[in-house]
Amino acid sequence: xxxxxxxxxxxxxxxxxxxxxxxxxxxxWQRYYWLNIHSLSEKLLSPRQELIRVRYFTARIVNSPxxxxxxxxxxxxxEALEMLPGVSxxxxxxxxxxxxxxxxxxxxxxxxxxxxxVNIAVEMLSDAQDNRxxxxxxxxxxxxxxxxxxxxxxxxxxxxxxxxFPPRKRxxxxxxxxxxxxxxxxxxxxxxxxxxxxxxxxxxxxGYILSRPSKWR
Numbered sequence: 781x782x783x784x785x786x787x788x789x790x791x792x793x794x795x796x797x798x799x800x801x802x803x804x805x806x807x808x809w810q811r812y813y814w815l816n817i818h819s820l821s822e823k824l825l826s827p828r829q830e831l832i833r834v835r836y837f838t839a840r841i842v843n844s845p846x847x848x849x850x851x852x853x854x855x856x857x858x859e860a861l862e863m864l865p866g867v868s869x870x871x872x873x874x875x876x877x878x879x880x881x882x883x884x885x886x887x888x889x890x891x892x893x894x895x896x897x898v899n900i901a902v903e904m905l906s907d908a909q910d911n912r913x914x915x916x917x918x919x920x921x922x923x924x925x926x927x928x929x930x931x932x933x934x935x936x937x938x939x940x941x942x943x944x945f946p947p948r949k950r951x952x953x954x955x956x957x958x959x960x961x962x963x964x965x966x967x968x969x970x971x972x973x974x975x976x977x978x979x980x981x982x983x984x985x986x987g988y989i990l991s992r993p994s995k996w997r
Contacts (some may be wrong), residue, residue, distance in 0.1 A: 782934055789829045792913040793821040794900050796892055796920035798839035798932075803921065803946030804973075814857070820865045821977035823943055824917055824968070832913060835903055836861055837896045839872040852994040860990050864945040865908040870903065872896045901928035908932045908939060915940040919968070921948070923957045930961050937977050 795817055804812055814907030836860070844850050860866055887964045900918070905928065909911055916932070918925060919942065929941050940963040945955060947968055959965050982990040 785900075787828075787914075790832045790912070791821075791825055791829050791917060792832050792907055793817075793824065793834045793917045793919065794904055795834065795836045796896055796900065796918070796922055796925075797819075797836055798896065798970060799922050800946045801864060803948045806949055807947045809874050809947065809970070809973065810996055812970075812977070814860075814978050815973065815978045816978045817861060818867050820968075820972060821917070823972045823976060829915065831866065834864075834867045835900075836867060836903065837870045837872065837899050839896065840895050844864040845986040848949075849993075851985045852996065856990050856993065859984070860978055865980065865985065870899050872899055874984075897922060897924040897928075900925060901931075904928055904932060913939065915942060915963075917942045917944055918962075919944045921945050921955055921958065923955075925959045926961055929958070931962070933961065940964070941948045942966075947973070 798876075804810070817836055818831075818834050822831050825831060838854075841851060843903070858869060861869055864924065872893060876975070900920070901932055904916055904918075907916070920943070925943075929943075932939065933941055941961075943962040943965040944957045945958075945965065945967040947970065978992070980992050984990065
């Protein structure tokens with residue numbers, strides 16, 4: 781698309797759902813969980829950039845005896861996201877994992893989210909190969925994405941890859957690696973989150989109403 785004498789850059793945004801969630805949780809910003817990721821993505825753009833697609837990466841959480849409503853909250857949020865235009869949701873999985881206390885030797889079962897970084901890499905490389913974007917914005921602070929970012933920039937040097945860091949109390953050391961290899965980077969502030977919230981109630985085509993969970997207020 782041409783605007784004046786300059787080309788408008790096509791942008792695809794890749795959101796690491798759990799990385800964003802944990803950043804918000806660390807800041808105690810539960811009030812921003814009911815997030816309209818399409819609206820947020822538009823606010824991440826620079827002048828002469830056009831949002832083409834938003835890809836959201838997550839995994840279905842497992843049941844938590846301490847919080848039995850947790851799955852329902854995630855289900856409602858994912859259903860709300862799937863109604864947004866230009867948004868696609870990509871799923872990884874939670875895998876069981878045994879942990880051991882190095883002090884007392886106690887062992888317990890837990891779950892670990894898998895495949896998000898792989899899924900982001902696959903979709904980003906595929907989109908680059910199919911020339912679906914001029915700029916990719918990756919919303920994550922996960923240094924596992926350094927490899928895919930380097931690969932895309934090396935193979936497609938004309939494309940820009942930006943990193944939008946989720947909010948956190950402090951910058952992690954791994955953020956330096958992402959800054960080093962990204963075309964540019966920035967941190968998402970509270971104003972963009974506040975102004976990118978979904979409506980309190982969303983009516984689906986079948987009449988079912990999705991509502992912001994009470995814990996997310």
